[in-house]
Amino acid sequence: MASAKPDGVAAQDFAWEPWCQQHLAAVEAALDRWVCLADAPGLRQPAQLIDAMRYAVLDGGKRLRPLLVLAAFEATGGADAGRTAALRAACAVELIHAYSLVHDDLPCMDNDVLRRGKPTVHVQFGEAGALLAGDALQALAFEFLTPQDGSVAPATQARLCGLLARAAGSAGMAGGQAIDLAAVGQALNEDALRDMHQRKTGALLAGSVLMGAHCGAPSETALAALSDYGRAIGLAFQVVDDILDVTADSATLGKTAGKDADQDKPTYVSLMGLERSRAYAQELLNQATLALERSTLDDTRALRALALRVVHRVN
Amino acid sequence: MASAKPDGVAAQDFAWEPWCQQHLAAVEAALDRWVCLADAPGLRQPAQLIDAMRYAVLDGGKRLRPLLVLAAFEATGGADAGRTAALRAACAVELIHAYSLVHDDLPCMDNDVLRRGKPTVHVQFGEAGALLAGDALQALAFEFLTPQDGSVAPATQARLCGLLARAAGSAGMAGGQAIDLAAVGQALNEDALRDMHQRKTGALLAGSVLMGAHCGAPSETALAALSDYGRAIGLAFQVVDDILDVTADSATLGKTAGKDADQDKPTYVSLMGLERSRAYAQELLNQATLALERSTLDDTRALRALALRVVHRVN
Numbered sequence: 001m002a003s004a005k006p007d008g009v010a011a012q013d014f015a016w017e018p019w020c021q022q023h024l025a026a027v028e029a030a031l032d033r034w035v036c037l038a039d040a041p042g043l044r045q046p047a048q049l050i051d052a053m054r055y056a057v058l059d060g061g062k063r064l065r066p067l068l069v070l071a072a073f074e075a076t077g078g079a080d081a082g083r084t085a086a087l088r089a090a091c092a093v094e095l096i097h098a099y100s101l102v103h104d105d106l107p108c109m110d111n112d113v114l115r116r117g118k119p120t121v122h123v124q125f126g127e128a129g130a131l132l133a134g135d136a137l138q139a140l141a142f143e144f145l146t147p148q149d150g151s152v153a154p155a156t157q158a159r160l161c162g163l164l165a166r167a168a169g170s171a172g173m174a175g176g177q178a179i180d181l182a183a184v185g186q187a188l189n190e191d192a193l194r195d196m197h198q199r200k201t202g203a204l205l206a207g208s209v210l211m212g213a214h215c216g217a218p219s220e221t222a223l224a225a226l227s228d229y230g231r232a233i234g235l236a237f238q239v240v241d242d243i244l245d246v247t248a249d250s251a252t253l254g255k256t257a258g259k260d261a262d263q264d265k266p267t268y269v270s271l272m273g274l275e276r277s278r279a280y281a282q283e284l285l286n287q288a289t290l291a292l293e294r295s296t297l298d299d300t301r302a303l304r305a306l307a308l309r310v311v312h313r314v315n
Numbered sequence: 316m317a318s319a320k321p322d323g324v325a326a327q328d329f330a331w332e333p334w335c336q337q338h339l340a341a342v343e344a345a346l347d348r349w350v351c352l353a354d355a356p357g358l359r360q361p362a363q364l365i366d367a368m369r370y371a372v373l374d375g376g377k378r379l380r381p382l383l384v385l386a387a388f389e390a391t392g393g394a395d396a397g398r399t400a401a402l403r404a405a406c407a408v409e410l411i412h413a414y415s416l417v418h419d420d421l422p423c424m425d426n427d428v429l430r431r432g433k434p435t436v437h438v439q440f441g442e443a444g445a446l447l448a449g450d451a452l453q454a455l456a457f458e459f460l461t462p463q464d465g466s467v468a469p470a471t472q473a474r475l476c477g478l479l480a481r482a483a484g485s486a487g488m489a490g491g492q493a494i495d496l497a498a499v500g501q502a503l504n505e506d507a508l509r510d511m512h513q514r515k516t517g518a519l520l521a522g523s524v525l526m527g528a529h530c531g532a533p534s535e536t537a538l539a540a541l542s543d544y545g546r547a548i549g550l551a552f553q554v555v556d557d558i559l560d561v562t563a564d565s566a567t568l569g570k571t572a573g574k575d576a577d578q579d580k581p582t583y584v585s586l587m588g589l590e591r592s593r594a595y596a597q598e599l600l601n602q603a604t605l606a607l608e609r610s611t612l613d614d615t616r617a618l619r620a621l622a623l624r625v626v627h628r629v630n
Contacts, residue, residue, distance in 0.1 A: 036485050046514075049485055049493035103450060108421075108442035127423035131446070132493050135418060138453050139484030146477030158472035162461030169454030170351050170364055178364035178447050199361075 014301035020067065027066040030091050031057055034144060036136075052125040052133035053140070057098045059116055064237075064310070065097055065204060066090035069212035071302035072226060075295075076216030085152040086215040089160050092141040093208045096168045099137035100204075102130050104177070110263075116254040138168070159214050167207030176200025180265070188266040194235060197268075201241070202234025209233075209303075225295035229288045229303065233310050236284035240311055242267035243277050252315050285311045329616035335382065342381040345406050346372055349459060351451075367440040367448035368455070372413045374431055379552075379625070380412055380523040381405035383545075386617035387527030390610075391537055400467040401530040404475050407456040408523045411483045414452035415519075417445050419492070425578075431569040453483070474529050482522030491515025495580070503581040509550060512583075516556070517549025524548075524618075540610035544603045544618065548625045551599035555626055557582035558592050567630050600626045 035057050036050045073086035105112040105120040106127060113123050122130035145152070145160045152160075166172055176199030183196060209230035213223060242260065246269050250257045260267045268277040288307040292300040350372050351365045388401035420427040420435040421442060428438050437445035460467070460475045467475075481487055491514030498511060524545035528538060557575065561584050565572045575582045583592040603622040607615040 046485060046490040046493040046497075048497055049490060053485065099450075103446055106423075106446065108446060128496055129493070131418055131421065131423060132489050132496070135414075135449070135453065136485040136489035136493075138450065139480050139487075139489060142457055142476055142480035143484055146473055146480060148477065154470040154473040157476065158461055158469040161457055161472065161476040162463065165454050165457035165461060169458055170361060170368065170451040172454075174447050174451035174454060175361040175364060178361040178444070178451075181443055181447070182361075182363055 014305055016302075016305045019302055019305075023067055023070050024063055026087060027063050027070075027090055027094070028058075030087050031094065034091060035095075036140065048125065048129060049132055049136060052121055052129050053137055055124060056102045056121050056133055056137060057095060059118060061094070061098070061116060062313075063094060064306070065093040065208040068205065068208040068230075068233075068303075068306055069093060069215075071306055072209045072212030073215045075297045075300050075303055076213045076218040076222055076226075078216055082156070082215040082217075084147075085156050085160065086212055088144045088147065088152060089164075089208075089211040089215060092144040092160070092164055093167075093204060093211065095137045095141040095144065096164065096173070096204060099134040099141075100168075100173055100177070102134040102137070106130060109177075109181075110259065112256055112259070114250070114254075114256055117251075141168075156215065160211050163207050163211050163214065167203045172199055172203030172207070173201075176203065183266050185264045186266060188271070190271060193266055193268065193271055196266075197238035198231065198235055201238040202231060205234035205237055206230030219296070222295045222297050225291045225297075226303075228291035229295070229307070232284045232288040232291060233307050236281050236288065236307070237310050239268045239277055239281045239284065240313060242269045243274065243281065244313075244315065245269070246274065248315060254315060281311050329620055331617075331620045334617055334620075338382055338385050339378055341402060342378050342385075342405055342409070343373075345402050346409065349406060350410075351455065363440065363444060364447055364451060367436055367444050368452055370439060371417045371436050371448055371452060372410060374433060376409070376413070376431060377628075378409060379621070380408040380519060383520065383523040383548075383618075383621055384408060384527035384530075386621055387524045387541060388530045390612045390615050390618055391528045391531030391533040391541075393531055397471070397530040397532075399462075400471050400475065401527055403459045403462065403467060404479075404523075404526040404530060407459040407475070407479055408482075408519060408526065410452045410456040410459065411479065411488070411519060414449040414456075415483075415488055415492070417449040417452070421445060424492075424496075425574065427571055427574070429565070429569075429571055432566075456483075471530065475526050478522050478526050478529065482518045487514050487518030487522070488516075491518065498581050500579045501581060503586070505586060508581055508583065508586055511581075512553035513546065513550055516553040517546060520549035520552055521545030534611070537610045537612050540606045540612075541618075543606035544610070544622070547599045547603035547606060548622050551596050551603065551622070552625050554583045554592055554596045554599065555628060557584045558589065558596070559628075559630065560584070561589065563630060569630060596626050 035054055069090040070086055073082060101115060102121045104110050105115055106122055113120055121133055141164060142161055145164065146157050168174065176196055179196045180200055209226050213226050245257060245260045248257055268280065285307055289304060292303055350369055384405040385401055388397060416430060417436045419425055420430055421437055428435055436448055456479060457476055460479065461472050483489065491511055494511045495515055524541050528541050560572060560575045563572055600622055604619060607618055
């Protein structure tokens with residue numbers, strides 16, 4: 001993320017780098033602290049499981065989803081009372097993202113050996129170890145959202161669990177991956193491709209925005225606009241992913257480039273070509289920006305900067 | 316469950332069969348209705364994923380965990396206000412159980428082709444399909460606990476999500492499976508074996524009891540006693556599992572018998588022999604019964620009957 005150059009208004013009036021560094025540091029520290037403190041004292045530690053979980057999560061990911069949570073939280077008020085909830089939500093969405101990568105990389109799925117420039121979890125810990133680490137990371141996300149120390153109001157816990165479960169499940173990410181699996185070698189029309197991507201990647205990105213907003217105090221107008229913003233950048237992320245799979249090399253991506261074509265997967269590039277895909281990503285960025293203007297929120301600069309980075313990222 | 320003969324007090328003063336049939340029917344109907352309604356209308360259905368999820372869940376399991384939820388709920392008050400929560404919790408624990416079986420049967424884990432007398436999910440739907448179905452079932456469990464229709468109080472939603480996540484995650488079921496995986500070919504002492512089993516099977520069984528209780532109105536005394544009850548029957552379940560793996564045949568079990576020894580797994584039978592394992596199961600049953608007496612609850616007959624069935628089951 002940091003390597004992409006920002007453009008437009010946000011770069012001029014918003015100090016992106018300090019904002020980003022400060023919030024990244026908070027997320028990294030929280031993940032390092034909380035993965036995994038869940039174990040009951042006195043019990044034998046499943047040490048290898050926890051090693052695999054930490055390996056999967058604490059690996060220098062871009063943390064786009066946590067940053068979206070925190071930016072949406074701050075845009076919708078950001079009162080101190082909600083900050084713990086927002087940080088927990090930020091970490092929880094990253095755990096769901098991390099588990100999905102671990103399972104996606106397994107031999108029975110994408111069979112990928114390289115992720116963020118490192119051996120994938122199953123290469124490092126075996127297939128069974130990777131399977132269990134992914135399963136435990138999903139559960140841990142919901143542990144994060146339900147602290148027992150009174151730091152997050154029960155109603156907020158319930159709301160966040162509901163949003164995350166729906167973003168991750170059969171109507172969201174897992175459903176999108178299943179459609180993706182069934183679509184290999186098939187020609188999808190644009191509606192079907194958009195639907196697949198909106199679930200597979202978009203649901204968790206859009207969910208991140210809504211979870212962050214619900215830790216603040218959003219108006220109905222703001223929630224509706226942020227929902228539109230989340231949907232637009234969620235889809236934009238995947239369009240750009242399809243573009244980068246064709247245009248970037250594996251070293252820059254930190255994962256195997258060109259694998260969509262190798263696996264004969266339908267993508268925006270295969271459907272509409274490179275130039276129209278780029279134009280579509282730009283259009284989605286415009287939609288996201290317009291949604292932020294509609295939100296009537298005072299300060300959406302971090303959200304605007306994140307949208308720019310989604311579309312202009314190089315990896 | 317129905318084939319095991321009850322004994323003792325419960326058989327004389329409690330109409331187990333009608334209770335069981337009535338509650339099983341409610342659980343089956345709810346699972347059939349709710350797996351999977353999560354999809355947003357208008358979106359493309361991940362039909363094969365939902366088929367695999369339904370295949371994994373709607374297959375005549377014994378539903379021990381849902382019955383524990385409902386029995387604990389009724390023992391702790393059972394007021395109408397909590398009944399929807401209890402039914403949702405009952406289904407949610409069954410989804411977690413079902414997902415764990417789907418992943419456990421995968422080639423990289425136990426590599427089992429038979430479950431409840433049917434081909435396992437990956438045999439029927441492929442490995443990737445089974446992986447995703449398990450992942451989506453875990454998410455769906457938390458969707459069940461967070462209905463958006465006002466039927467379950469937010470504080471109850473939060474409590475149930477927290478209990479379920481901890482029962483399923485690295486401190487519970489997934490952690491126990493990881494220890495199990497690392498223990499193949501190793502001799503464990505009794506403490507280590509008990510710890511492994513308490514997580515792997517016991518955590519979700521004990522969690523079921525507590526989730527049911529939290530849908531009612533339990534006193535602190537009742538909660539503590541039910542916690543002891545849940546721990547005792549959770550461990551008893553696994554001791555009996557170890558016994559049945561040696562003494563029952565595959566047709567009765569509905570899964571491959573003798574696989575613990577084939578896989579050189581530490582079990583209670585390998586550690587203490589068959590007769591001492593049976594005596595230990597009986598001792599745990601006594602502990603569970605004493606805990607119910609300590610609970611000061613008016614009517615724990617269904618919980619008592621379930622404990623008997625855990626220990627005296629034949630499959």
